[in-house]
Amino acid sequence: MPPVLNDTATIRLQLPADAGRADRSYEIVVGSGVIGSVGPAVAATGARRTVVITDAAVANSHAAATADSMRSSGLDVATLTVPSGEASKSVAALERLWNEMARLAVDRHTHVIGVGGGVVGDLAGFAAATFGRGLPIWHVPTTLVAQVDSAIGGKTGINLGAGKNLVGSFWQPRGVIADVDTLATLPDREFKSGMAEVVKYGMILDPAFFDWLEANAGTILARDAVALRHVVSRSAALKADVVERDEREITGLRAILNYGHTFAHAYETAAGYGTLLHGEAVAIGMVSAAALAQSLGRIGPDVVTRQEQLLRSFDLPVTVPTGAAFTSDALLATMARDKKTVGGRLRFVLPTQIGHVELVDGIDPATVRSIVGG
Ligand SMILES: NC(=O)c1ccc[n+]([C@@H]2O[C@H](COP(=O)([O-])OP(=O)(O)OC[C@H]3O[C@@H](n4cnc5c(N)ncnc54)[C@H](O)[C@@H]3O)[C@@H](O)[C@H]2O)c1
Ligand SMILES: [Zn+2]
Numbered sequence: 504m505p506p507v508l509n510d511t512a513t514i515r516l517q518l519p520a521d522a523g524r525a526d527r528s529y530e531i532v533v534g535s536g537v538i539g540s541v542g543p544a545v546a547a548t549g550a551r552r553t554v555v556i557t558d559a560a561v562a563n564s565h566a567a568a569t570a571d572s573m574r575s576s577g578l579d580v581a582t583l584t585v586p587s588g589e590a591s592k593s594v595a596a597l598e599r600l601w602n603e604m605a606r607l608a609v610d611r612h613t614h615v616i617g618v619g620g621g622v623v624g625d626l627a628g629f630a631a632a633t634f635g636r637g638l639p640i641w642h643v644p645t646t647l648v649a650q651v652d653s654a655i656g657g658k659t660g661i662n663l664g665a666g667k668n669l670v671g672s673f674w675q676p677r678g679v680i681a682d683v684d685t686l687a688t689l690p691d692r693e694f695k696s697g698m699a700e701v702v703k704y705g706m707i708l709d710p711a712f713f714d715w716l717e718a719n720a721g722t723i724l725a726r727d728a729v730a731l732r733h734v735v736s737r738s739a740a741l742k743a744d745v746v747e748r749d750e751r752e753i754t755g756l757r758a759i760l761n762y763g764h765t766f767a768h769a770y771e772t773a774a775g776y777g778t779l780l781h782g783e784a785v786a787i788g789m790v791s792a793a794a795l796a797q798s799l800g801r802i803g804p805d806v807v808t809r810q811e812q813l814l815r816s817f818d819l820p821v822t823v824p825t826g827a828a829f830t831s832d833a834l835l836a837t838m839a840r841d842k843k844t845v846g847g848r849l850r851f852v853l854p855t856q857i858g859h860v861e862l863v864d865g866i867d868p869a870t871v872r873s874i875v876g877g
Contacts (some may be wrong), residue, residue, distance in 0.1 A: 510729075511537055512736035516655070516743040518675060518750060523637065531655060531743060532677040535735040538568050538682040541616065541643055542576030548677065550614045550639070554604060555582040556627035557618040558591065564644045565685045566618040573616075581607050585626065589777075591808045592626050592661045594670075600630045614639045614677070620646035620693075621653035625671070626788045628659030632674035639677045645685040647697025648782065651704070651738035654679045656746040656757075664762070681729040681739065696782030698817040699763075701734055703709060703789060705760045706810060710858030712737050713813070720816040759860050762852040763789035766875070769837040773829045779820075786819035795866070795874050796853040806857055831872045838871065 509523050511534030532540065545553060553573050557566035562584045570580045583603050585871040615638050617627030631640035642654035660671020686694065705713030715733070716723070717810040722730040742760065749756035769786030771779055779787075793807045811821050823829055836850060849866040 504773070510534060510732065512732060514740045514743050517747050527675050529676055529678050531681065531739050533650070533683065533732055533739060535683065535684050535732065538565065538643065538679055538685065539572050541569050541641065541680050542572035542574070542578060544678055544680065544846045545573060545614055545616070545641060546576035546578055548614070548639070550578065550612065551686040552579045552609075553581075553616055554607065554609060554613060555580060555616045555618055556585070556600065556623060556630065557582065558585050558587045558620070558623050560587040561619050561645050561685070561688075563641070563756060564688065565682075569643050571614060585623070587622075588691075589622055589662070592622055592667075594661060594663070596626060597633075597661055600626070601634055602632070604634050608740075609634065609638070611635045611638060614641060616641045616643060616667070618643040618645060620644070620649045624649050624653045625659050625663060625668070628657075628674050628676070629661055629671055632659055634670045635830045637674070640674060642676045642679045644679065644681050646689055647686060647694055647735075648700060650681040650683070650735045651687070651697060652700050652742065654681065655739055657750070673736050679739075681735055683728055683735055686726060686731060692780060693817050695724075696780040698723070698734075699782035699786040699789070699814065700818055701738050702810070702813055702817070702819075703760075703762055703785065704738045704790065705813075706854060706857060707759050707852070707860045708741050708745075708858060709737070710856075712741070713809075713857050717813055717816070724817065755862055758862055759852050762854075762860050763792050765838055765849075765851055766791040769834040769875075770823055770829070772837045774824065774831055779824070783820050785822060786791065786814045787823055790814065790821045791853060791874050792853055795851060795857075795871065798870060798874065799853070799863075801863075802854050802856065806854060809857060810854075829875070831875050834875045835868055835872060839868075 514531040516529055555566055555570050573580045585596050615631040617624045628640050631638045633733035644650040644654035657673045657675035659674050660668045663669045705716055745757055763785045771784045793810050796802045797807050816822055850864045852860050853863050854860050
């Protein structure tokens, strides 16, 4: 075999035209050092001006590298930085961005570049979707969660006091450039939390990927660049495929991405936001979903065990934290409010085997109660 000189993976996400854009398809580029290609990619569209939106954790590193790449390509760049953390997905932070963009005289031909994790991506995406009735957005995700999940598929939004992600829009990016080298600076707990979503892709769609994760957990945890490229590119391709077939969560296909999430949201709420990272709650949620599937006779104990062992190999929690005062009443009440329920009956995404799930409606709350205990 010839030596691999260009080890970048490019995934094309195909979408139909709409009234606003003749071609909404875009590329997701995954590789080592690809942050340097952001400038050339944006400049190739004929853009002249750009606004980088980032957070304090990566402003001086990955966002600065992105801005350098754009200046080298002859683009004008302004950078807007928000504080790190979920609190930046707020009306107040969005209003500040809108005002800054107005001050910079941003016009409809200015491209917005979000550089950061899912918080920056959701916020910058929504700012781009709304300012000037819609500006082009590019995502440069720098967390594992953002590279395998939030940067792909066009969901943007902010939180309200009444709940997470209550205001937002679908706004597909012009392109996604995921540089796995940016993951080197990610705190360990954030990295492992992102691996829960990766395990999810194996469980819902790809048994061979699940096998590969089992065989390569050590190199992945060591953040080997070649392993990370496969983790990110395979996950991104699987998500892109689902988004292509059900962009706006209409047919029910996109709902399979919520595997483990109905339980996870209940655990996150019960624990108090911030106690469990989202991926940690998803890990526990997938264990609960598998237990539910087993109790309904949909899978055998082998599937439950393999999933749990893979999650453990990434140092993810598989039971709710000790000391957490969860009552099954509180958990069931949260699940009943979850948007995945229809008409008060409980609906879950449940595995039938490794690599395949089904949306199951009308599950008896008593069965769910026996899974969450309390
Ligand atoms: N739009 C979607 O489809 C979608 C999907 C999943 C999650 N989300 C959203 O994404 C958010 C979670 O994303 P997240 O987990 O990336 O959180 P995040 O953006 O808060 O990033 C986690 C932490 O890592 C820091 N950080 C980011 N990149 C870094 C790097 N390379 N090195 C060091 N530190 C870095 C951030 O400043 C933050 O403190 C939630 O708001 C969630 O609702 C959206
Ligand atoms: Zn998730």
